Amino acid sequence: MKKRQVPEGAVTRLCDYLRVLTVLERRGQEKVASEEIGSWAGVKASQVRKDLSYFGEFGRRGMGYEVAGLRGHIQDILGVRRQRPTIVIGAGNLGSALARYTGFSAHGFQIVAIYDTDLGRVGQYLGSLMIEPLQALPTAVSRLKVEIALLTVPETAAQQVADFVIAQGVKAIVNFAPVLLSVPSDVNLRNVDLARELETLCFYLPGNEFLDLPPAAPDTES
Amino acid sequence: MKKRQVPEGAVTRLCDYLRVLTVLERRGQEKVASEEIGSWAGVKASQVRKDLSYFGEFGRRGMGYEVAGLRGHIQDILGVRRQRPTIVIGAGNLGSALARYTGFSAHGFQIVAIYDTDLGRVGQYLGSLMIEPLQALPTAVSRLKVEIALLTVPETAAQQVADFVIAQGVKAIVNFAPVLLSVPSDVNLRNVDLARELETLCFYLPGNEFLDLPPAAPDTES
DNA sequence: TAGATTGTTAATCGATTAACAATC
DNA sequence: TAGATTGTTAATCGATTAACAATC
Numbered sequence: 454m455k456k457r458q459v460p461e462g463a464v465t466r467l468c469d470y471l472r473v474l475t476v477l478e479r480r481g482q483e484k485v486a487s488e489e490i491g492s493w494a495g496v497k498a499s500q501v502r503k504d505l506s507y508f509g510e511f512g513r514r515g516m517g518y519e520v521a522g523l524r525g526h527i528q529d530i531l532g533v534r535r536q537r538p539t540i541v542i543g544a545g546n547l548g549s550a551l552a553r554y555t556g557f558s559a560h561g562f563q564i565v566a567i568y569d570t571d572l573g574r575v576g577q578y579l580g581s582l583m584i585e586p587l588q589a590l591p592t593a594v595s596r597l598k599v600e601i602a603l604l605t606v607p608e609t610a611a612q613q614v615a616d617f618v619i620a621q622g623v624k625a626i627v628n629f630a631p632v633l634l635s636v637p638s639d640v641n642l643r644n645v646d647l648a649r650e651l652e653t654l655c656f657y658l659p660g661n662e663f664l665d666l667p668p669a670a671p672d673t674e675s
Numbered sequence: 676m677k678k679r680q681v682p683e684g685a686v687t688r689l690c691d692y693l694r695v696l697t698v699l700e701r702r703g704q705e706k707v708a709s710e711e712i713g714s715w716a717g718v719k720a721s722q723v724r725k726d727l728s729y730f731g732e733f734g735r736r737g738m739g740y741e742v743a744g745l746r747g748h749i750q751d752i753l754g755v756r757r758q759r760p761t762i763v764i765g766a767g768n769l770g771s772a773l774a775r776y777t778g779f780s781a782h783g784f785q786i787v788a789i790y791d792t793d794l795g796r797v798g799q800y801l802g803s804l805m806i807e808p809l810q811a812l813p814t815a816v817s818r819l820k821v822e823i824a825l826l827t828v829p830e831t832a833a834q835q836v837a838d839f840v841i842a843q844g845v846k847a848i849v850n851f852a853p854v855l856l857s858v859p860s861d862v863n864l865r866n867v868d869l870a871r872e873l874e875t876l877c878f879y880l881p882g883n884e885f886l887d888l889p890p891a892a893p894d895t896e897s
Numbered sequence: 898t899a900g901a902t903t904g905t906t907a908a909t910c911g912a913t914t915a916a917c918a919a920t921c
Numbered sequence: 922t923a924g925a926t927t928g929t930t931a932a933t934c935g936a937t938t939a940a941c942a943a944t945c
Binding site: 458459461464465467468469471472473493494495508529530531532533537539546547549550551553554556557559560561562600601624625627631632633639641643645646647648649650651652653654655656657658659660661663664 | 680681683686687689690691693694695715716717730751752753754755759761768769771772773775776778779781782783784822823846847849853854855861863865867868869870871872873874875876877878879880881882883885886
């Protein structure tokens, strides 16, 4: 009964296809084949078609896909055609940078507020946004129907702040603290853990003796 | 012959286990079983043991693992026991935040320089680091033996800057621009694409009609 | 010794890829 | 029509999980 309908990999690849289509559309290209999408996104053509097939039939046999049309369909699937109000919690280095970043709206995410508990920061402006006290969050969440929060608080505060934000009804969290948060199953959590990215990268650096070594020293039987 | 020795998933989970062990060690716990590591990291105990088994035997049957010892072994596997000199390219909002962030060194990564092409920014200080012109990069890379670069440049410049950095001998790149870069196979690339995280999250938001829908409308045969 | 827990093998599960009939 | 390319089924591949002998 608990059958995973769509592999998560398919969803993240959809985002890649969206990027490809955006570039092609900007170039004025009108048609595209799964082969071409795949080569841009770094996956096989059959993977592209399979991923799309989870959601419907968007192409025409022999003809390929219409660039603008497919792009719109993928936006609909991801739910990013309309702007989503999004908040940032924590106005430190990273939170401030995110609040000032203007590029999210091109993808359907509008930063509508930023919060901090440090009263020394509250009241300061980041671009056009004023840093608000965390207590002001509940009213804003319900008024603006905020579903997504970016968590850029210190790791020691992350779990506590996450609990608070979830209690206000936020349904999706991107956590930037290098800690493993626990959240209810109906809340979606994604971790953007830069330390982990770096550690993973480090593993694959040339010279790592653990890389490529046979798993269990295939011994000649003695 | 081209057999993937270690699944990438195992490497990223190793980072999670490292976090768990760091917490346990801080608490003063000396022994730990795969069961406990797994429950903290959100994976099965057999997954933990399997992941570790790619690299050696680190536990004692009946006894579990020594917390400090296993932590050290994982650090060695990932290659994060020593500090790695790391550079930031692009001193915009995000790059500046990363350069000021002091938390990386706890994970083995020391930001040693930050670069920008904008001469208006060059010369300014971010914490103790002065923003340098991109032309100064080659000497620094060879002198400091930099292997890792964080790329926080506009998407239009990302590929070009990546090519340049790679030409100087950098072997690992974390790209923050929402574009798909192409790099030689001996260079390791990881993408931290916040727009993609948000899009993926958005897909799983309640109310998405494409979520959980049967793949191909199981029709009663007519 | 009896109980616990590892390391590893074998079974299961799920995702990717290849192949091909459908059809533009 | 012949050529192209989809959507989908079946085959392959790889990763996760269960099971268990080894052993502390």
